[in-house]
Amino acid sequence: MPRSWWGWGNVEDAVDGAERAALTARVAAILPGADLTVHRPPAIESLALPEPRVAAPGPLAALASADPADRAAYAHGQAFRDVVRNLLGQIATPPDLVVRPRTESDVVDVLDWASGANIAVIPFGGGTSVVGGVEPRLDGEFAGAVSLDLGALDRVLEIDRASRAARIQAGVLGPALEDQLREAKLTLRHFPQSFEFSTLGGWLATRAGGHFATLYTHIDDLVESMRVVTPAGVSESRRLPGSGAGPAPDRMFLGSEGILGVITEAWVRLQDRPRWRATASVHFDDYGRAVAATRAVAQSGLYPTNCRLLDPAEAFLNAGAATSGGVLVLGFESADHPTRPWMERAVEIVVEHGGTLPEPVRYTDSDAPAHGGGTADTWRSSFLRMPYQRDALAAQSIITETFETACTWDRFEALQAAVTTAANDAIRAVGATGVVTCRFTHVYPDGPAPYFGVYAAGRWGSTVAQWDEIKTAVSEALSAEGGTITHHRAVGRDHRPWYDRQRSEPFALALRAAKSALDPAGILNPGVLL
């Protein structure tokens, strides 16, 4: 299926027709007076892309493309500001070439060539970065810039059924990865929102967070070993369930966002496909009590697979539930045993904190995913459509973005207040009207990962600048209140000011030194992290 060059996903899945009309009506109700004129992307031929500055030598030429459609599609990621700039035809720094290695040895050759020729190399998985991680907006002077698309490295190479693990190439997209594991009745069970269009290598390079609320959900915890091509040689860690031999080598490459090397393979931990599921939607009258209930569940040792607290605005907008205190979507899954005792205890906890269950808990026993209606499922379907709808709204001058962080429980109330105030103030300052919502994407015993939604009516042509102001205000607030600048989206180029403040100077020194050792020519994703 053809992919959109300017926005999310597949061309044919874009929002249109009845969905567009319904969405527009809903937004008009929330943001009355918004100018919802639909703006269309320019034709690729009309884009005045700068001429490519470099050409791939010898055998690499066959892997390289200077096609304007490629260069335009690889120029930006999938942030709100990326999509809007595409719609406006503002593509200032496309890669000179898109190079598609077919083997790991092609990757080695590309890095050799680029190191010698002072060409920046941007490792590119699915291109779903929302932090400027794949945009050739470079720090330093380079002869050219190449996007290195790992998409041809898309195979599951080996499955170890006893250990429930597989050796997988880094360029594989989520669905193709799961397809190749299905016959062995195994699953990686890592479902970031970008799942359909992002890759294993991208997840590893950005420390992706999965869909589940607790335990084995972050890609960091699903890795046994990694293979990484660096300009200084290929690094391969030993495949181990655990180790205490020095600083964990994989942890240096996890989150390195392409600045230390190109991930080509990993051994990852799999799980049996879940069979038993329990789902409940818990309503609250008071948001403070809802937070306390969520915290109690997070600290109970029950480890729910879902524990997603939607604040009242989020519950209303994305799950159609009218409450004064929000909705906690609670779920347990297992491939081994019915989860009733787990759910029953979790329900006891939330009821003790004032929660009510308008619908009974749903228990299912099946290999098929449970889709029986109800608030939880409404929310799940809208989750998958969100990126498409974000694009549709972006084309109608709506500033629609989400900001994610994590903080300890003691700081959450102040952080939420500060972020909400900062976002509302910034929306007003840019002359817009809007709403701010909050949900938890993950919960830890020591704190939640809050995820803020901002929806504001912007002015066409100014929404990127307006977004930048709101983004800055929110980032300042969450950083000042002790949150992380990113919980699962990475730093890229867009989060640099706050990341630089968040990390310690000695750690920055060490990371810079490690990069110099592995990438002496400094060609790998310059401007990211360092």
Add this chain to the structure above:
Amino acid sequence: MPRSWWGWGNVEDAVDGAERAALTARVAAILPGADLTVHRPPAIESLALPEPRVAAPGPLAALASADPADRAAYAHGQAFRDVVRNLLGQIATPPDLVVRPRTESDVVDVLDWASGANIAVIPFGGGTSVVGGVEPRLDGEFAGAVSLDLGALDRVLEIDRASRAARIQAGVLGPALEDQLREAKLTLRHFPQSFEFSTLGGWLATRAGGHFATLYTHIDDLVESMRVVTPAGVSESRRLPGSGAGPAPDRMFLGSEGILGVITEAWVRLQDRPRWRATASVHFDDYGRAVAATRAVAQSGLYPTNCRLLDPAEAFLNAGAATSGGVLVLGFESADHPTRPWMERAVEIVVEHGGTLPEPVRYTDSDAPAHGGGTADTWRSSFLRMPYQRDALAAQSIITETFETACTWDRFEALQAAVTTAANDAIRAVGATGVVTCRFTHVYPDGPAPYFGVYAAGRWGSTVAQWDEIKTAVSEALSAEGGTITHHRAVGRDHRPWYDRQRSEPFALALRAAKSALDPAGILNPGVLL
């Protein structure tokens, strides 16, 4: 209580009298013909320690000791070879000084002085390293060597009850740490075998494994943030429940074994004190089926707190249970809910794999630890006495040591066979007789952490050389079979040959570069890791 300068723990807790007699009788039965003459440690005054080469300047002088008793006690760790060398009075490289900072700023001053004067600094927590991690056996030429004892930094500074976390100084020993958390009804619940005599900082620097079999047991997973004094400045990470901002900074210092900096504080994740416990001892006729049962439990998503498979020899020697297939000690604990459904499902699984329960499952509901007799408790008591008994046997020419690793499930059978063969061959090659046992200390969904015990009758005066040969043979075997050279004891100086082979060259380059950036004078624990 006075600490032993030559061996484990408190002087008054050393094995003696009836315990010595019983132990001697037991060993004589297993290793007939062994010369079990008891050798006593030399008097400290009789040790011909080299003169200190350096003196601490100015204000640091008040923190420094050149007392021979200090220098002897800080010269070695607690490995078998350390204890035997102490008994033989072989102390070749004691530190010139033991320095005891009272504050973090003292630590800064010591590193400044040492960096300028080319003096090696060995961070010292409880001194329980069994891998040569605290021994001033240096790589490089130094004007002197200082052991930096963090013991005065022993306070819990702050408790955040909502997030269940505390800010704790790195020099605190396990029991003092738990004492300071007791009033808040919280626990770090990190119980390595060295618990009584090791420190938070030591656990962090060596990636210690706790007592529990699954989930939150490794100190790596219990850290929110760390404060580390490096010669290039103080590094402090932000206190966060989770983050995706670049490579995890704490993971660079976790396992850095004192080569990058001196850990002075950490925010750690705590838990409510467990109330409900369930314990079972499962007997097997066939060890292969016992391993399969353990694997099934590890992959069930039940996450037992104990899941310790003892092979038949281990079960007999340390738990007094005669079986042909070994004993699986299974336990669940919770502060939130009775664990009966968890245990019942685990018992179903092990019974499906041929396990039997000679005693019924014991369920307790109490704040007090469960000590009701039975195989599990017999094993627990002997666990705590093991280091003392190891010393007693070492003084009777018995080579008694344990080797720990981790591997994926697919490799375990071959690894166990290879290690057992290598150990038995090596025991024979050094002219000894002995037995080799195996237990699992931790289990992961993708593999166990096997722990091998070797007990052999040595020749007094030669047991260190004999040990070295056995250690080398075992290390070669487990490394060749895909295990890690250390699962939870660290690399130190003794594991270097295998660690150097296990880690990739690019990672070594990066780590070396990071060290040069943080410790330009190269004074921190030289010879460890790099």
